[in-house]
Amino acid sequence: MAGEPQSLPVTVIGGYLGAGKTTLINHLLRHADGLRLGVLVNDFGELPIDADLIESQDDNVISITGGCMCCSYGSDLIAALRDLDQLPSPPDHLLIETSGVGLPDAIAQSVRLIPRFTIDGVIVVADTETLLKQGADTYIKDTIERQLHAADIVILNKADLTDEETRSETRRWLTGMAPDCRVLESVNAEIPLSVLLGRGLDPLFDREHGAGHIHEHATHEAAIFQVDGPVAPEALAEHLASRELNLVRTKGFVPASDGRLYTLQTVGRRWSVSPAPMQKAEGRIVCITHTPPIDAERIAGIISAVS
Amino acid sequence: MTATTTIYPARRILTMNPANPEATHVAVRDGRVLGAGTLAELAGWGDYDLDERFADKVLMPGLVEGHSHATEGSFWRYVYCGYFDRTDPSGKTWPGLRSIDAVVARLREVNAELGEGDSPISAWGLDPIYFGDVLVSRGDLDRVSTDRPLGIRQASGHIMSVNTKALELSGLLRTGIEHPGIPLDTEGLPTGEMKGPDAMELVAGHVGLDRKVMSADEWGFRQFGRLCVRQGVTTAADLANPLPDDAVDMMLRITGEADYPARIIPLRRFQGVTPRELIDRSRELREKSTDMLRLGRVKIHADGSIQGFTARIRWPGYYNGAPNGLWYATPEQLQEIYELALQHDLLVHTHTNGDEATELMLDTFERALQKFPRADHRFTLQHCQLADTAQFRRMKKLGTCVNLFSNHIFYWGDQHYEKTVGPERAQRMNACATALREGVPLAIHSDAPVTPLGPFFTAWCAVNRETPTGRILGEAERISVADALHAITIGAAYTLKLDHEIGSIEAGKRADFAVLEDDPTMIGEAKLKDVRIWGVVQGGRVFAAADI
Structure with missing residues (x-):
């Protein structure tokens, strides 16, 4: 760029x-x-x-x-x-x-x-x-x-x-x-x-290991999810921003059906999706909640629902 | 060597001094009034020169504009595009432009005069409300030029209309803009109307209407002085100035010149500083005061404007259902400023357009005054357009003064009646009669450049309450000519804590006179605005409007 x-x-x-x-x-x-x-x-x-x-x-x-x-x-x-x-x-x-x-x-x-x-x-x-x-x-x-x-x-x-x-x-x-x-x-x-601010999350994407809890704290918790197949990025973002999941932030890259990778971000109720500046083989998102534990099963369910 | 005494005979001298309301002669020594009376009475002071140049004129105390802005002078750098006739500092009257076509025609003349090139055309005073509140679009302004950027600052001061070239230079000729201050056309491009400070700031620099130009504008400050002479004004408040050092230095220098014709009272605006910094700065400034530049007073904005729907008004709210307006300061900040000002004997004027803002001022000020009692503080409510009788009674109790915006009745009274606050409250707007009946010290103002500087016009508004459509807006709030003349002289002086020095013609006061061709007490209520002004005497110096 x-x-x-x-x-x-x-x-x-x-x-x-x-x-x-x-x-x-x-x-x-x-x-x-x-x-x-x-x-x-x-x-x-x-x-x-x-x-x-x-x-x-x-x-x-x-x-x-x-x-x-x-x-x-x-x-x-x-x-x-x-x-x-x-x-x-x-x-x-x-x-x-x-x-x-x-x-x-x-x-x-x-x-x-x-x-x-x-x-x-x-x-x-x-x-x-x-x-x-x-x-x-x-x-x-x-x-x-x-x-x-x-x-x-x-x-x-x-x-x-x-x-x-x-x-x-x-x-x-x-x-x-x-x-x-x-x-x-x-x-x-x-x-x-x-x-x-969702900053300082980028190194998380370079980790060798895949999905899982990466950070636990008394007041918040972060988890990484793998997104393998193509998804509908907007639908996924909207779900992740919903009140029910109660996530403070999410950030990640997800592949879409057009073969491109998209940046996905949510901040509280706000969400945005834009073409990713770089190409990566696989999609990943980091989710952060302030009301641990993260409902990993539900998030995984959402990801497969929008696939 | 003794100082010389000049005695002026006049057709009539209206002193505004209740103990000696009229005189045939006034004696001046050292820039001050030695006395007003008959020639025989004044001759007792010793040798004098008899100056008969005002023998056929009427003298009044120099008029006091208690709420104006010296930027009125600066605006005359730009092309006037207002609906009503307006006189510039040189005395030329620019005819009002009664249609968009007329606006375009005037700007085309300017464009032709400028010849080749791409320098901007900057204009001011447009008020589409009189064209049926239509949009003045970039398409309209493109008829003037598609090569030069063109911008018109509207009369309210809150909207700017620009042409396509100006949008292009500002990077705004694109789709996808989402902002309440930038309406879009059917193709999704900006219409050219830029509302609010942020939207205006994006284009202002490209059309030569950068606000920074105005802050310490020596040329404009001089023009303001000329306008004062033409309107019989010898003292004018510059009611909200951030007063950076360069502006203070400029004002001190120019008002210190032998021929600057007006005493200026700048109030330090509460903006970008904490209450304590505001007070500290005002105390510092107070020490720099001269006779001609009185520093050390404070101005706070509590809310916005009624016609912009940013004033805070009480239930039942805006007549057209618009949501309530905006606070420009927190109640806590108001309280802190009032408390500090009371402790340090600083005069505070508070802008409250809506009646909820007025109520907040009265509530917070009452608490502050209980904590730090001070007699004769003269805290003043500025504009205070929607105050009801109960609020005037509270003002009286708390010892506050009021400076009402009578010109609004003429300029926007019809809009207030039909749209902003509805008939009943429009009729009580700027309730001069109620203020006087309840015993609240009263001044009335123009808020120039929002409306033109001209205290006789302002007095005419308070006396007649007539709108351009001929409506009498609130007959019960009309006041007498005598009360109106009081409000534009000693009344305004009182709100500035200067009534012991100016505002009437009596022994010991500054020799500040408005020199008139017509007698405002004889011309008739309906013609009060037409009183012809010869010029002024300011501090004993004579300034003829024709030579200024």
Whole structure:
């Protein structure tokens, strides 16, 4: 694909003031592990980036350890994106933090106006302790609802500050509000980068061994599935994104009946399929859930159903 | 050597000073009013020069525009395409363009003047709402040129219309675009109408309407001063400026020149900074204030606009069923700014178009004021177009002022009646009579460049409440000429905390006068907008509109 700039995946991070958007961004920066993250924030505000991560700072750009960077976009998102697009070595993945009353879907729509950028997913961070109260507030409830409606993944942050009753009540309310999105609980927004951004999964495809569980963790689990025969990629993606499987992310390459290989990706309820840039002999997908165990039998069943 | 005193006799002097409402002469020394009265009374101050050039004129206090934007000056770089006649800084009146064909014809003239080449044509002021809300498409604008990029910023400021060449240069002449701000034609290509800041930004640079050009535009700032003279304005608020250092330096330099004719009050906009940074920056700026440039005031936007359906309004919502609008700041941010401003004695003006935004301002401000009580804070609600009587009563209790957008009644009153908020609430929009009855300090404004700068026109709107179709929108909210004249002088000065210096002609105040050919109290309510303006005296300096 020489000469053609690679598309740059963008994750929009929304949520009301104080929910933990900045905490999440710092967590991801801290665990970027060689991935060059770009961060666009609405304003530089009070410490958008943890001080120990900052290498240098001027009025417009904060340089961050590990080749990451942070800029503010203020009232002009398009200009900020264009500036990023012009960089000699743009970041591998871009995070855009919305303002506290910003609507993540509006940001996502604008990002798509510049061909280089593709929306990877929309994550909305919510404060478990105050979400129900905000959802009932005369002034901001419809803003909160609009933000949640836009989410592929909702992070219920500060889960440790609440009791089980509040958490389950919040989850019930959320299910009514945004039925398709995936809901992850967290403390200090500590969700693994691979789960949220789907990065760092590529080496998994090079493993010698075939299908099986590859990673188990108390809060999430990943599994690889072999896809041998041709499948209908769109149908498979749509199934994998369904609420029933409750997968946070899937990523893979699958052969279709036209003899070509397709890249398949899901982020919460969002799915996409596009022709794969490279050709491989066999198809494989990685599935990640935050509610282990992965229902391997069911996924295998889906794969054969769309074959 | 003692300072010289000049005494001006005039046909009539309306002082707006209730203790001395009328005078035949005014004496000026050191740029200030020495006194207003009879020649005999003023002669007691000693030697004077009698300057009779205003002997057949009517003098009023210099008018105060409490909500405008100095960018009105910058827009005159571009081709005016508005529906109504509008006078440019040089005094030339550009006739309103009453059809798309007329718009195309004017732009064709410009295209012909430009001759060969591919430099862009930049225009402003288009308002298709008066053409029956039709789309002005790239096809229409291609009739002007297919070689040059062409863009028109619409009157609302929220939409840009461009031709095919502009789309092509912006990389937008393609299918597959999905964005609510970019409507598509039957072939799936953009129509040329670009709505909202993101869609506009994609094309703005290609049609010469880049916003950055405006931020510290010296030429435009000078033009704004000329417009002030033509409209009898001696003090104008520049109500929402990000105020970067270069803009502040430029404004300080130009307002410091011997012949800049208007005092400018820029308010620092809350955008791109935290509440604390906003307050710190405003306190820093306050220290840089001069007589002619008053810094250190704050502006916050709580919501959007009514005709753009982005204002936050209470139940029963928009008349056409559109969903509620957008918040531009969180309630927590408003509260924090109010609390900090009260502690540091900074004046805050809050943009609230919809009545829900007004309610939020009152709620948060009430809490802040309980925590940090301060007498005479003069926090002001700007636009505040839909406030009801109960809200005006709360404003009175909380000590807030209001600056209502009376020009809206004329420019978009019919649309508000028919489409946005419906008949009942349209009739209470910009409720000047209710504000006065409930005792809320009142100013009225143009929001130039959204509507033209011109306080007599604004006063005419508040007095008559007439729309272009002849509808009287809310007869009960009409106010008297005397009240309207108060609102455009001392009333507006009060909301800016400058009423002790300007807004009336009385001993000790700045010698700021509007010099008029007609007497606004005699011309008749229906003709208030037609008062002819000779020019101004600003800080004792005489500026004739004809020479500016």
